[in-house]
Amino acid sequence: MAEKKQTVMAASGDQMVAEAFRQANPDVLPVYPITPQTIIVEEFDKFVADGKVHTEFVPVESEHSAMAAAIGASAAGARTVTATASQGLAYMWEELYVAAGMRLPIVMANANRALSAPINIHGDHSDIMGCRDTGWIMLFAENAQEAYDDTLISFRVAEHPDVMLPVATTLDGFITSHALDRAELMDDETVAEFVGQYKPAHSLLDTEDPVSYGMFANLGNFYMETKLGQRKAMENSFKVLREAGAEWEKLSGRPFEFVKTYGMEDAERVIVVMGSSIGNARAVARELRANGEKVGVVGLRVFRPFPAYDLVAALKGAKAIAIMDRCETIGGQGGPLWSETVAAMATAGVSIPTRNYIYGLGGADVTLEILYQIYEDLKELPAAAEKGDVIGVTYVGARTSAKDSQSNLVANSQTAAHKG
């Protein structure tokens, strides 16, 4: 192997994903453009035109067709990638389950974006959280560098014989997808060796070993056993992700952790968050810690499989936990990150008061002020929990009247409402 070489780039997250796709040299890329993912396929289309990849680029007429074509190509034995966002991902929804149930190692980049209505093109996790139960592995990048690294690692985990599941490698719309950031690009040879060639154990085009995909499984429990197989594959992905991540760290010098922690050696008040706002929380925690405050940050990079073990290990010394969700689950008790975190702690017998904060919807700016306010708010949480008055979510950065500042906390306590 030639000596590995990394080049510093000024690139958007979307560009870095396109570079990762180029280096993985997929066989097929079916796609329909949608903001803020479009740069990925624009850049990739140039690579196709310039002959830098051997990929069959299939411009289809909708995202539904994009996923249908991806499923067909992947079942045929092709390394298959696509990219989407928002309404596009929603339009793929029924087929996301098909890709996972057929155990097809499709790698899809999602530029996380709000869902209509009202229409909004900006970053939040409303779209991607809609597929949290579809059986896809889900990674959340904090910045352009992680978007690149995650995309490369995705191929390793998706195509591993013990896993064989589709992966959604995600980056926050505009904030990460479009902002120019500093990122390092690994040389093509090193990546080619790391990603490897995809050799499917079975494929539709292998006439020596004829197989069928997506068979009728109505009677005899085969459906249920298929689901059990998917769950086991997802569990297997922990080990594969850890190993591939460690190998990538050896090559790149950049760690791949399911759960990134800051200040957790002694933190009492903690923020749990995903995606591009992790750094904002870390910057605020750094300031507060410099003043002697015991605060910390836990940022998740992997959401599916949910890293309950690592997360509880990080949180168990905390006294009050803010869990930040960048999407709504209206009618539910809290956002998906909150639900999972609370369930993980409860299962492990760890009882720490939590509060769920809904933030950054439709690209609402995640100011540092908001994070200072959350850390402040956490001071009162243990006392509120004693009184049993912690049902409901708290909105941050939403106005309730024209006079409000953007950074107001709006406590939406449902305790009274629940009593009717």
Add this chain to the structure above:
Amino acid sequence: MPNLTEIRWHARAGQGAVTASRLVAETAMDDGQYFQSMPEFGAERQGAPLRAFTRISSDPIEIHNNILNPDIVIVLDETLLPTIDVCEGMKEDGILLINTRMTPEEVREVSVEVPAGVQVRTVDASNIAVETIGRDIPNTPIAGALAKVTNVINVDSLKKYVKNSFAEKFPEKVVEGNIASIDRAYEEVH
């Protein structure tokens, strides 16, 4: 982050503010700095007011949000001054750099309320662009002026970057025009 410099750009869509913010960020990259550059995406239409943000730092930049308290504000179009509070949230000792024929004193007198501690600098970047590049694209000369009024980017690094990166896309005459526009803005900024 004591070494962090935050720049907010005010322009109209089509004037090259995004390119300018990229130019500044990539020049900083060549000097080994960390950077971030992001336009504020709204309804894209030619001539609409837009903002863009650039961060430059000697340390890795981990925050991802809009710049609310800029150290430097750059205005590429003086017709924005009556309608947009370009000084909003500026640091007390910030720098306001404007593409205009006006002198800094005239800006303070006639155009916009500038906090006392803020340093106003002006350069006729549009005119310089017309005379050197042949078109009213004020973004390259304004970067030259920025190099003069702050130490956030180095003028030689800027010229080297423009020379190398523009040469891939443009004929030599255009590259030379851009270099000349940087030199002139560097000299002529008030």
